[in-house]
Amino acid sequence: MIRIRTGNRWKSGRNLPGVSLAEEAWDALGIEVDGIDISRGLLEGRLLASLRALAEAVLGLVRDSRRSAQVDFPSGVVLLLSRRGGSALLSAVRLVRPSRLLFRDVEVDLGELAEATADSALDFLHDLQARSPSTARHPEVRGLLQDAQALRAHGLEPNPPGDEEAEASHLRRLPTAGEVPTLGFDLRDDDGRIAGYRDGDGLAPLLVRGHLYLHGPDGEELAAVDSIPFLALRDLVALAPRLIAPEEGESRIELPLGGPEPAAVVDLPGKAVSVLGRTLRLEPRELARSLLTCAVDFAAVLAARNPRLGAHPYLVDLREEARAMLRLIADRETEETGPAPAPARPRRAQGLGRPPAAGELRKVSLRVRWRAEVEAVRRVDAAEGKAWITHSGGITALGLADGSRQDHGFGLAVALPDRSGPALVLEEGGILRAVGRRAPVLWQHDSGLVELDARYRRWRGHAWLLVDRASLICLDLATGALRFRLDPPAAHRSLVAAAGPILALAADNGLLYVVDLERREVAWRKPLALGAIGIGARGIVGISEGGMGAEAVGFAADGTILFRRSLGVDVVGQVVPVRGGFVLGAVGDAGGEVLGLGDDGSLLFRARPVLGPGLPRMALAGRTIFARGSMGVCRIDRGRVRWASPAGPGGAPRIFQGMVALPGERLSLRDAGTGRELLTPGARDELPASDHLVVDRDGGMLAVDIHGSCAGLQVAGALAVIAA
Incomplete structure (x- = not known):
């Protein structure tokens, strides 16, 4: 019953x-x-x-x-x-x-x-x-x-035998010569589920019982565990990344072979595995290779027994994940592939701009030039006189000068050029469009993409773009043709930085890739997990974070390590290349900090204004640094704090006509020279919220709140004091 x-x-x-x-x-x-x-x-x-x-x-x-x-x-x-x-x-x-x-x-x-x-x-x-x-x-x-x-109202239909003969089978993977160690399996399908599988039958044919076997270097059987091999292999493939690149401080890993107790324990520092009281010396990476190879063979054996199983979604996931891990092992074993060109010198940051009045500014008033409404805002980016707003109803491009509007109702994401070029708009269904300043659509293709990074690197008529969080592609901007693609195996997120003909990609699979943009190929790769990267005149700087804090690692263009330096901070966020080195936004014991790092790895300065907890966000004007944290904002000149003042949480500071604009729940406008607030409390209350802020080179400003209210702002008047 x-x-x-x-x-x-x-x-x-x-x-x-x-x-x-x-x-x-x-x-x-x-x-x-x-x-x-x-x-x-x-x-x-x-x-x-x-x-x-x-x-x-x-x-x-x-x-x-x-x-x-x-x-x-x-x-x-x-x-x-x-x-x-x-x-x-x-x-x-x-x-x-x-x-x-x-x-x-x-x-x-x-x-x-x-x-x-x-x-x-x-x-x-x-x-x-x-x-x-x-x-x-x-x-x-x-x-x-x-x-x-x-x-x-059912009436049971007769259940005739299917087209396929559902026969019992006994499948086994034997030890393979040359594998040290070897993982094997057998399957006992007494009910004929494997042979009788039809499309849409679900997980049933994969849940047949059997054994997993662990063999030593000489072929001796060390362990045999009664289990469901599919489930056990699924768990083992998930553990493989920890064998390939152990987590910081991790010393042992238990391998579940499907039984009630772990049959094998891997000692990572000692490079050994203990199996039922016996200890064998081995490289954890070789054990990972054996586990992954067994998973690939398992999928192949089932597909050979019943070709329909070759497209089973769970079996495909197991096979492709194992193959990706095997490619990752191969990538780590073959680091060098060729020299990379020298990076270009960092561009000098633009200056503070001309203030709205001569003398020492005291008060500034703003007026609203135009308004627009969109749906709930997710992201705001700007390029070439337009603000591109990604919201819950699509994508809207607003002209910063006059508020002219262009809607893309099916838009999901937009990528804008680092200098000049068309906007790349990704729409529902994976349709990628190139939208020019004058032509509405230059080209469109079915790309199959899901996500775009906010910016792309333009080089020699090509767009280099991070897509789907982890992959790098190169598109011909004239036609949209795909010229290059890099899919870091087993990676879910990546970071990119570019300068001149060189691009660096740090993936969360623990590999750093350097791409030659001229030859459109990977120049070299290194096994190093990095949380932030930047490219300067002498090479690449990456930030490695571990149990002892953040460490800066410098690489030359050919992959040679130039330096390693402990920074004495916990986390590093922004890495901004400047003439002579890098500026780093970090978090230390006292909260937000700003560090100056030389091209040779020397620590040029360390500024600790009161910025509050969390990573500071920075904007540069020439050699001047403006940094904002959750509790304050400051100006740093040549490593020294010129002024610091309290400020609420919000986005990165913006340089605006000799002033510093601070987006947030209420817009704040500071004198760049003194840090003095230039908007009266009454004027700030009348202005719209500025959760997102875009500054136009022509003297305009766009404030966007999270609910979709947009306002184009302009300086209406300024009061300054001129010394006699």
């Missing part, structure tokens, strides 16, 4: 309107077989979506339109259903690592399962409509009602 019930917590939750109540009702599904709750409260999710998926799955089994089905829950638990004659087999697996089989092949009568599913769905719909009758109009509610009625 089987019973399916829904929890009652959703009934006592906050009152929601009908549609929201139907969509947001969250609770657990309970499955009882012969009075025993086999689900143990783990099948938790939105009840309407969960019951609809369960009803559709059971209906497919009843009508024999599928042999097996699965229902995914947000908790990472997957419920598997398969039909065998007039019975249904229920299994559940937790895919959140460490993976675990919760129960397997609990046999119930298919007719009783259909009736229990229909009863549970109808009971939920009755309770839902009792609380809010308007939920009956919700399309998902109507769909669940139709499925439940179909299950009530």
